[in-house]
Amino acid sequence: MIYFDNVSKIYNGGDSIALQNVTFQVAPQEFVSIVGHSGAGKTTLLKMLIAEDFPTDGTVFFESLNVHSIPRGQLPNFRRKIGTVFQDFKLLPHKTAWENVAFAMEANGRTDEEIAENVPQALALVDLSAKILQFPHELSGGEKQRVAIARAIVNQPDIIIADEPTGNLDPIATYEVVQILKKINDLGTTVIMTTHNKGVIDALGRRVITMDEGKIIRDDSEGKYVL
Amino acid sequence: MWTGFKRMVHAGFIGFWRNAYVSLAAVFVMTVTLFVVGSVLLVGQLLNASLVEIRDKVDINVYMVPSAQEEDIVKLQTSLEALPDVREVTYTSREEALTAFQERHKDDELTIQALDELGDNPLGASLAIRAAETSQYEGIANFISDQQINEDPANPLIDRVNYFQNKEAIEKLTAIIGAVERGSYIAMIILVIATVLITLNTVRLAIFTSREEISVMRLVGASNMFIRGPFILQGIVYGIIAGVLTLLVLYPIVLWLGPATEGFFQFNIFSYYIGHFGYLFFVIVGSGIVLGALASILAITRYLRV
Incomplete structure (x- = not known):
């Protein structure tokens, strides 16, 4: 489904190497964790996938599509296939949980009927049915991240990309968020997650790609956090 | 399509209110420009009417013996x-x-x-x-x-021809009218540029205020039009408000000038304003819309790499 072919990213004309000859594949419905120290190239890798950043060398394929040859005007359509979750949630502060999720559907040009139907479903999936009218500042960190996940899945993407989704969360909230991501994966969506959290990786028992200095140093199908 | 348009209009008006002070500044600058556009239009009419009047009086008389x-x-x-x-x-x-x-x-x-x-x-x-x-x-x-x-x-047969006495007067008049028209067009162009620049900055400020919202929009795969639409609409709203404001400001002025122009140019500017209101509305509000949309589009393409 996703194929990185010998991808390198070099900043400042060779001074700083973010990615170096990265090659790997992700199959449909896989749950892949990418681990590594800060600056190992995890975030750069994800940015390549959503065409936020361009590789210096190599190609990134999404199904049969070369991600970086997509015309600028077509990028929004491509990004709709990918749901994104971030460490800092990126919720809109002046919108309620419901509106934050509905906003993603509005931006995709979905009808009001679809929004009325899908938003409650997405919020129910992340266990927030009781808090749909709360604003972000009235929610805990874990709840905010669950709203963000609901927003990422509401358009039924093929993949969820989660960049350090548990980075700002306490252990209980971390556990809940990971369980939700697992549930989404069980429902058939591919999940790619980056993390620092050893506990999360060890509890998951799924594929783990370990990166260091822009290179993949380990790729275990039922990996542990080893660094 | 309709849903999208409705959402765009909604977002455009919200953007207008959230940046009320900045919007106010943009509307005022636009009003000044549109006021000049309107004045040029009316003065042009006045000059043309007087020119037609004077030209009609001009002739060559050939006196016979x-x-x-x-x-x-x-x-x-x-x-x-x-x-x-x-x-x-x-x-x-x-x-x-x-x-x-x-x-x-x-x-x-x-x-x-x-x-x-x-x-x-x-x-x-x-x-x-x-x-x-x-x-x-x-x-x-x-x-x-x-x-x-x-x-x-x-x-x-011919005694004398009076053309050469008139010649100088005619030439002077044509030159004066030409100069006035050129001058007013130059003033108009300068103000139009100023307006575009100021509206551009206003919209840029609005973009800056909502940059977070924009990054989220991009994240969830909003189309470029969905992101740009509200800002362009905001510019158009500035234009419409400024246009209507201009027409309101012009009304008492032409009302006051009407009798004076009637006496001096045989052309009542107030009757013209009333009689051609549809045309004036179209030109002034239309220019406002074009100016606002143009400035917004420039600001967006320049400052919003979508």
Whole structure:
């Protein structure tokens, strides 16, 4: 489904190497964790996938599509296939949980009927049915991240990309968020997650790609956090 | 499609209110520009009306010697009428000239008495020539001088031509009107540029305030139009408000100037404003919309790499 072919990213004309000859594949419905120290190239890798950043060398394929040859005007359509979750949630502060999720559907040009139907479903999936009218500042960190996940899945993407989704969360909230991501994966969506959290990786028992200095140093199908 | 438009309009108005102070500044600057556009339009009308009025008064009068034969005059009239530049040639016979003279000086005892003393009619017939354009008089005047040179010295026809006295006045007038029009267009262009720049910055500020929202929009795969639409609409709203404001400001001004222009130019600017309100509305509000949309589009393409 996703194929990185010998991808390198070099900043400042060779001074700083973010990615170096990265090659790997992700199959449909896989749950892949990418681990590594800060600056190992995890975030750069994800940015390549959503065409936020361009590789210096190599190609990134999404199904049969070369991600970086997509015309600028077509990028929004491509990004709709990918749901994104971030460490800092990126919720809109002046919108309620419901509106934050509905906003993603509005931006995709979905009808009001679809929004009325899908938003409650997405919020129910992340266990927030009781808090749909709360604003972000009235929610805990874990709840905010669950709203963000609901927003990422509401358009039924093929993949969820989660960049350090548990980075700002306490252990209980971390556990809940990971369980939700697992549930989404069980429902058939591919999940790619980056993390620092050893506990999360060890509890998951799924594929783990370990990166260091822009290179993949380990790729275990039922990996542990080893660094 | 309709849903998308509805959402865009909604977001555009929210953007307008959230940046109320900045919006106000943009609307005011636009109003000043549109006011100038409107004034140029009205002053242009005024100048044109007066120019038409004055041009209508301009003609070449060819005065014949009193002994000139009517058939020769008619011949000259026919040849003049054959010229493409000539719109109209009016023949005034000696008798008509005398009647007009008497009419004009009917309160002037002395002149009438002097005329009676003479017994004979001292006035010659004349031809009044009108051209379609002021610039064409020169050619006509030259044609008449040629006629005058070529005529038989023993049997003269043309006494004098009054073109060359009028010439200077006509040229001066044309030059003044041209200068005023050029000046107002230059002022208009400068203000239009200023408006575009200021609206551009206003929209840029609005973009800056909502940059977080924009990054989230991009994240969830919003189309470029979905992101840009509200900002463009915001610019259009500035334009509409500024246009309506301009028309409101112009109203008391033309109301006040109306009688004065009526007396001076024979053209009532207030009646023009009322009579052509639809046209003025279209031009002024239309310019506002174009200006606002243009500035927004420039700001977005420049500052929003979507």
